[in-house]
Amino acid sequence: xxxxxxxxxxEAAGAMARGLSEAGIETVHAADxxxxxxxxxxxxxxxxxxxxxxxxxxxxxxVETLRREGDQTPVLFLSALGEIDDRVAGLKAGGDDYLxxxxxxxxxxxxxxxxxxxxETGSVQTMIKVGxxxxxxxxxxxxxxxxxxxLQPREFQLLEYLMRHAGQSVTRTMLLEKVWEYHFDPQTNVxxxxxxxxxxxxxxxxxxxMLLTVRGAGYRLDA
Amino acid sequence: MARVLPQVxxxxxxxxxxxxxxxxxxxxxxxxxxxxxxTAGEVTVRADRAIGQEIQSLTGVYRQGGIKAxxxxxxxxxxxxxxxxxxxxDRTGQKITGTIxxxxxxxxxxxxxxxxxxxxxxxxxxxxxRHSARGQQVRLQGGEILFVGSDVSEAESFVLKILRAIxxxxxxxxxxxxxxxxxxxxxxxxxxxxxxxxxxxxxxxDIAARATLRGVNDEFDExxxxxxxxxxxxxxxxxxxxHVGDAIAHDLRSPLSRLRSRLELALIExxxxxxxxxxxxxxxxxxxxxxxxxxxxxxxxxxxQSAVEAPDQVRFDPGDLAEGVAELYEPLCEDKAIExxxxxxxxxxxxxxxEFIAQALANILDNAVKYTPEGGxxxxxxxxxxxxxxxxxxxxxxxxxxEPDRPRVVQRFVRLEHSRSQPGAGLGLSLVAAVxxxxxxxxxxxxxxxxxxxxxxxxxxxxxxxxxx
Numbered sequence: 222x223x224x225x226x227x228x229x230x231x232e233a234a235g236a237m238a239r240g241l242s243e244a245g246i247e248t249v250h251a252a253d254x255x256x257x258x259x260x261x262x263x264x265x266x267x268x269x270x271x272x273x274x275x276x277x278x279x280x281x282x283x284v285e286t287l288r289r290e291g292d293q294t295p296v297l298f299l300s301a302l303g304e305i306d307d308r309v310a311g312l313k314a315g316g317d318d319y320l321x322x323x324x325x326x327x328x329x330x331x332x333x334x335x336x337x338x339x340x341e342t343g344s345v346q347t348m349i350k351v352g353x354x355x356x357x358x359x360x361x362x363x364x365x366x367x368x369x370x371x372l373q374p375r376e377f378q379l380l381e382y383l384m385r386h387a388g389q390s391v392t393r394t395m396l397l398e399k400v401w402e403y404h405f406d407p408q409t410n411v412x413x414x415x416x417x418x419x420x421x422x423x424x425x426x427x428x429x430x431m432l433l434t435v436r437g438a439g440y441r442l443d444a
Numbered sequence: 445m446a447r448v449l450p451q452v453x454x455x456x457x458x459x460x461x462x463x464x465x466x467x468x469x470x471x472x473x474x475x476x477x478x479x480x481x482x483t484a485g486e487v488t489v490r491a492d493r494a495i496g497q498e499i500q501s502l503t504g505v506y507r508q509g510g511i512k513a514x515x516x517x518x519x520x521x522x523x524x525x526x527x528x529x530x531x532x533x534d535r536t537g538q539k540i541t542g543t544i545x546x547x548x549x550x551x552x553x554x555x556x557x558x559x560x561x562x563x564x565x566x567x568x569x570x571x572x573x574r575h576s577a578r579g580q581q582v583r584l585q586g587g588e589i590l591f592v593g594s595d596v597s598e599a600e601s602f603v604l605k606i607l608r609a610i611x612x613x614x615x616x617x618x619x620x621x622x623x624x625x626x627x628x629x630x631x632x633x634x635x636x637x638x639x640x641x642x643x644x645x646x647x648x649x650d651i652a653a654r655a656t657l658r659g660v661n662d663e664f665d666e667x668x669x670x671x672x673x674x675x676x677x678x679x680x681x682x683x684x685x686x687h688v689g690d691a692i693a694h695d696l697r698s699p700l701s702r703l704r705s706r707l708e709l710a711l712i713e714x715x716x717x718x719x720x721x722x723x724x725x726x727x728x729x730x731x732x733x734x735x736x737x738x739x740x741x742x743x744x745x746x747x748x749q750s751a752v753e754a755p756d757q758v759r760f761d762p763g764d765l766a767e768g769v770a771e772l773y774e775p776l777c778e779d780k781a782i783e784x785x786x787x788x789x790x791x792x793x794x795x796x797x798x799e800f801i802a803q804a805l806a807n808i809l810d811n812a813v814k815y816t817p818e819g820g821x822x823x824x825x826x827x828x829x830x831x832x833x834x835x836x837x838x839x840x841x842x843x844x845x846x847e848p849d850r851p852r853v854v855q856r857f858v859r860l861e862h863s864r865s866q867p868g869a870g871l872g873l874s875l876v877a878a879v880x881x882x883x884x885x886x887x888x889x890x891x892x893x894x895x896x897x898x899x900x901x902x903x904x905x906x907x908x909x910x911x912x913x
Contacts, residue, residue: 309756323736325729375771401772405803406737408810408872414775437726 222337223247225266227257227283228299229275233322237270240326246333254278261287266294267337270329273300273311281314288315295336299324308404327438331390338386351387352444354423354431356380365423375400376419383432383442392439416440457632461625465618472617476610483606487599491578492558498528498592499582506584514590515541529563529577529593540588547591549581563595576600635664642671651679681749696735703731741871745878754797754882759912762834763788765798766826769805773813781818788826794834795912796883801836804879807872808838808905815842815903821893832911833885837904839892844901850889876907885909 224241226248228234238248249266251257255277261269269287271280284296298311301322308319318332349356355364361377363370372380379400383391393412397403416432424430433441506514518530522543531542539545548561559581562574579593638655645653654675655668706728713719748754770786777784805824812822820841828834845853854877877887885908892902 321740325733401768403768403772403802403806404799405806406740407772407806409776409814411772411776414779415772418775437729 222267222334223249223265224268224270224333224337225249225251225257225260226270227251227254227261227275227280228270228272229253230272237326237329241330241333243326244330244334246330254280254283258283258286261292261294262290264292264294268333269294269296270333271296271298271316273298273307281310284315297329297332297336325392325437327390327435328392328394331392331395331438334389335386335391335395338389349381349384351384351442352431353427354384354442354444356384363423365427370422372419372422375415376422379415379419380423383440387442387444390435390438390441395439455629455633455636458625458629461621461628465621465625468621469614469618472614476614480603480607480610484603487596487603488558488578491594491596491599492580495528495558495578495580495592495594498526499580499590502590502592503582503584506590511540511584511586511588514584518542527594529579529591529595531589531591531593533589533591535587537589542591544591544593547581547589548577548579548593549591561593563593632664639664639668639671642675646675651675651682696738699731699735703728703735706731738871741875745871745875748800748875748878748882751882753884754800754879756797756799757795757883758798759793759795760798761790762792762794762801762826762836762909763790765802766805766824766836769802769809770824772806773809776813777822780813780816782813782816783821785821785823786825787823789828792826792828792834793912794909796909797879800879800882801907801909804876804907805836805838807876808836808907811872811905812838812840812842812903816840817842829908834909834911835906836909837888837906839902839904841893841902844892844903845889853889854887873905876905880907880909883909 222245224246226234226237228237228250229252231250231252234250234252238250241248249260251260254275257269257271257275258278260266261283269284271283273280280298280300284298287294287296295317296315297318297320298308298316299320299322300307300311311319317336320329320332347357347359349358353366357363358381363372363377363380379396382396382400393410394406396412396416397407420430420432424432431442431444433443435441502514502517505517509516515532518532518541521528522530529543531544531547532540533547534540544563549559557580558578560576560578563577564572564574566572575595575597577593577595577597579591581589581591583589635658642653642655654672657665657668659665706724710719710721710724710728713724714721766786766788770784774784809822809824816822822838822840825837825839826834827837854873873887880887888904888906888908890904890906892904894902
């Protein structure tokens, strides 16, 4: 995977590149908005990671320009601001995700991977299959090894998200944002409790666990 | 010039009064001027008409009886009670007869109309007085010249009286207007001086200065109470900032120094080739995350406190929102064997920022679950009060907060002794309070239904939002 980092803070960009290369992601760095736009227009990136505030051209303008030109490469905005209105402005400009600085590398790489993957699955699915786990999106039924698993609506959504990102790390914040649609940081890790309930339903009594805890990052559903 | 004027003359009301007076005086001048022209004009017109008639009558006599008859008639008329002055001159300009000596008309071209002149008379005391008069002159067919005049001094003195009255009235209007202006200005000025004194005091650093309300509910009282509100807010946020400064120094210094020594120790041990560097780093990372979470919370609170009102407000059903947050916390309650109940009045409406209110609610629930012992109960209730306000309340059967401590736990970084063992930075309720305030609402802390094991009264925390307008 190859991503473009548009970030005026060279040191931060360097750290980001090192962090992402650990996750097997190749990075190209552009040091301001104008250079970033030129690099993005040249193409060849799976994801663009764009800082909101930069000299010459700010991140919002960069992404708006790309979107006007019909470029649909997924964009992850980085920002030190982090208020709700900032996030909304970022998404309105054509961003696909929003991450507030400072962030954990695990969070960044998980989100970058999620964005890159999202692009590959374009068509409308009716069934998702991960290993011996099967989800019927129309009948809203889940089977593992042919055995029906009874899930609450929220558990179903949680599992759907994990299945769509099978093999990738997803963080607690991502789950809270994408499944519950909350953008704040709960003091207690309520997500862990929900995940462990789901785990009890899909893994208990089967030969191998699928829903794994990734240290320092979050969770991963593996076949 | 402006500097030597007393204060009252420099006030806006006084200037407005002056402006008004100028406009009023101009209008009055036009009106009074019209009256003057009309009356004075009428006096001359009447005199001219009477003179014209007299001349006509005399020329009639002349046409019928010639110069002799005219002479006779003029003498008769002059001794009669007619109010006219007469003069008849022969072809060479010599006086034939008349009550005045010479014609006031200097160059006569034959068609002279009216002329103003003065006649000398003797008043009852024997003194000479000069009266204003007006007359007309005609040349008769035989070449003689006839002049008839009329004393207009009485009419003129009437006009003068009117003129004097006009001046007097004008002066009175302006004086009264000025006096009124001064009175209004002084009154307004006193109020403004009071408000200004507050502004000067605050500028000088006395943030506690407040304007006094006159209690008459006028726009000045409104301004004063607005100023006071603004200062209250400013004082609170300044106090808040000071407190945050102190609190950050106090509460973040220890985790920061812990982090530092952990890293230093890990470095020393790594250099010596022993110790678990990986574990130390993981722990350090966790410490840093905790610090960042605290910073973010402080940032969110200060942003909310400095905003006039919460951004992105929409109308929504508070029951729906509560259900969502409740669903997030329910499994946590079950794990702790806490009985959780949500009671929401359906189909209520409230206006606000969903995200902030959800977070506030999550913080309240988080605390309730954290401090309620196993086997206890937590209840989330959404209802409309009789006042129309919408209340989200969470009651728990934990130890509660002693009444004297309740105002304090809302402050940033304040954690009561027994809660120090629990995770958290002491920012949860501060954020709830900031969210409530940014929506024009408030946070209420009360006794709950009683603690499970009798160790306290339990706690009831209510986020109260105003009735949607």
